[in-house]
Amino acid sequence: RARWWGRVPGVNFEPVAPNHRDDLVVPTGYTQGVVIRWGDPVVPGAPRFDFDNQTAEAQAQQFGFNNDFCGLVPVPGSWNRWLMVSNHEYTSEEFMFRGWDKNNPTEEQTRIAWAAHGQSVVLVERDWRTGRLEAKVDGRYNRRITLLTPFEVRGPAAGSQYLKTSADPTGKRILGTQNNCAGGVTPWGTILSGEENVNQYFANVDKVTDPTARARLDRYGFPKGASTRKWERFDKRWDLAQEPNEANRFGWVVEIDPLDPQSTPVKHTALGRFKHEGANVIIARDNRVVAYMGDDERFEYMYKFVSDEKYKPGQSKHAREHNKRLLDSGTLYVARFTGDSPAGEIDGSGKLPSDGEFDGRGEWIPLAHNDKSFVPGMTAEEVYVFTRFAADKVGATKMDRPEDVEPNLRTRRIYAALTNNTRRGAAGQAGPDEPNPRNNNKHGHVLEIEEDRGDNTGTRFCWKLLLVCGDPQSPDTYFGGYDKSQVSPISCPDNVAFDDYGNLWISTDGNALGSNDGLFAVPLEGGERGHVKQFLTVPRGAETCGPVITDQFVLVSVQHPGEVDGASADNPISHWPDGGTSQPRPAVVAVWKKNRGTIGN
Ligand code: FEO
């Protein structure tokens, strides 16, 4: 076997070696270009970026901060234009403002942060001569969603008593989306996005006097005292003492239709409320749709939603309007896993059990269907708004931080990135089990699910671990049974994607092996299964997110470049992507082959 040369289409490239460079490093024969970066104009008339004179008004028209998920929807009738939707997960004020005083944010800085959150819709066009992907300031489609954009609440908890506030007595209209982490492109051409660590934006849980409300807020980690960003000083909705229900209006999956710029984005209560990483949809064999989801926190759960109604094929207005209602009604499930290895062999060491695999059976446990709850002692409304309690009650399996959970559309198998969990096996915490077999799990693992009979709407499945990440030379790692001397080291899998051939691509967040984060490709079938190869690395301090793999180019989000301890706008340690003495700027980058050939071939 040639050392660097897999035999599977789509993954033939020379792996990039681990490094600490302040650069985006791609394989030999490939080149790259920034598509758009923080502060670049999105809508017509947007001012040029001016780091030292930023305003909220400008930011609301420019690309937001810390782009995470990235999704492409083809522009109808065009072969080289797409609508690119990016999530702006969070702000890092110390990198946005010189002389940042965390104890005394100004109102303008706060309003800039509100505008830097949310999402961007940007028309991108591929220049067939150069291969470059260019962002266009397009007047028809381009759009910014911020923390002030109205959202419509849909599904069984729309109008719930738990969603009503003094600003919205209907419980059906919410301003903004926040901490949008990963997401997915639906078969009907919309974008789903997960509201993840929404707790951090709120203040004063200790002043909530109702003990039931307080316990619910505690289960979701809402903080005592002032919030990190002190937004509660400028809008009381961030103060739980004054508006305890505002917290319940975040933590949902949101849907945006980039092809309809006038449409109101939606919060989908039927998909439950937790720290949503993202949601990815597959059309089941009977044409109902199934969304797979992770709750990204240590010892949290994996979920799926099965729609009641069936998908209508095609992009006609009638079909799209029907499909955009599919996530309004259905059944929400949570996953329980069982291992099959002999008792005592899963000891937390991460060493393979004697049956040669970390594997077993699993079950999707129903939590609620519209107005019917399946959880004793909880109403359906409570199941949807306080979903973590429902999953606790039915004995779901506590996982090592479920990030992306995504179906492979070619095989119908589902892949989950379990990014890490250094508390596994710690005093007072859950110990190892076969799906989470390693104590102090610094490097994470990747789990594969195969639903019985390939029926994504079903309730029983088989599972196995594809990867137990880390240093391949270490005995506590596993690479799908592949020869570990041939693979790239990988740590902290976060986002997953598939190429047209069905190979899995994995981006990492927080490489615990010490070198920069990256993007990796791994075949899933045949003799090359488990042969992990690094396709690129991102600059110092950055996380790799939102990969999109097409035949012609790869897109990655470079989130928080230069974000390392001690660095700030006054002391930047990264100058990517503008170089010189510039401030680092989160950006989307396209990578393509210099000879314009197909990726990985
Ligand atoms: Fe925002 Fe779970 O990463």
Ligand code: CA
């Ligand atoms: Ca086993």
Ligand code: CA
């Ligand atoms: Ca993530």
Ligand code: CA
């Ligand atoms: Ca992440």
